[in-house]
Amino acid sequence: MFVPRQGKHTFNFINNLYSKGEKVIDFGSGIGSNAKLFSPDDYIGLEVNKTRILESIRAFPNYNFISTPLISTESDRLPVKDSAYDIIFISLCLHHIDSKTCKLLFREFRRILKKGGCILGIEPCIMPSSTFSNIIMNIIDRGDYIISEADYTAMYESESFNVDPINIVRTFGYNLWQYKATVSEKGNINKDYFTKKTRYREIIKPINTFLTYGKWVPLIYIIFLLLQYLILTFLY
Template identity: 25%
Template sequence: MAQTTSGLRAVLSHPRIYSSFQSLMGARKFRTNFVSRYIRPFPGMALLDVGCGPADILAYLPDINYWGFDISEDYIGKARRSFGHRGHFHCKQLQMEDLDRLPPFDVVLAIGLLHHLDDEVALDVLRLAHSALRPGGRLLTVDPCLDPSQNAISRFLVSNDRGQNVRNKTGYAALAGAVFGDFSAELRHQAWIPYTHCFMECVKS
């Protein structure tokens, strides 16, 4: 994973500090909107969260069939302590062969993941998500994004993200388009603590 872990950004590896920092950045409002507008949960939904971190999104979801994978033991430990009974949490990099033991998914999440990955690894994740989805299922991604329309504060914060592969909308869309025939990419500017994200919805036909 290409991630800057020196200086101030090192403390974000601590799950409690990561979650608090996310709250400061407006995660509560972001997650509430994201769940209702993008995830649109329904009873029995099977959801795969790749790079789930401490699985904070679960606090905003009803009871569903949730599977979270992350390479950080600390984050998965916090997810288990917080939500143990509500999901399946695995500390590992998900591989194609793991899919044989998993259900077909209605939704795959990769929130804040692609900007940590170079193109080769990001494409592997997208192919994996495509294979994990049932026909009609959706991959949802959200990542920091560079764009000429963003203000100076947003550009500074996005440029200094821990992830070493922050792209512009065209860059994220090129990844999605290489794997999914049907996808949309949308740029969104956050007002409270200026920040710019690229949201993508990729549908398995």
């Protein structure tokens, strides 16, 4: 329903961490609006939604976008080569994905990253000191898994990534956590990790569902009135 509109400084951190010539995967590239952070020669956007891929190709014809299947089992693969990318950029995606699937994705990220490569990411996060934001984000966002910085970090660590927080930017009621994750030198450690929906989400989800689908209620009501009128006029 709503992608946090990208405040002016939301993606500035990329400028300091990406250099032209570095190969980039933008995972969950959506309608491609972040492609312009990178050089067209370096960039591949991966997206599961085919309509969004078509929209991206139309809007950013110089860039490369590839449709990817959903990753849901250990044998699923992203359609890109092993050890070939310097950066995986992931923006506003993880909070739509349950922890079991995130862990499968992180294994795929480890496979496709070059040695010394990194993940650069940004996600909305729950903050103990920001009750108002926590409520607003859960009202307007469709993502069921807006979790805390500590929980995102623990999820990465359970799949052998080290996480360096960069900053938290506030934009349009959102707290957006920017981070860098790198493959741990300790090797592949796969620990159990499970995140469920936060209490915020459990309580607020009905409001979010109503806002998402409730817009159809007036239309359905008008159709109902129209049908009722037609039936009463022509049958009786």
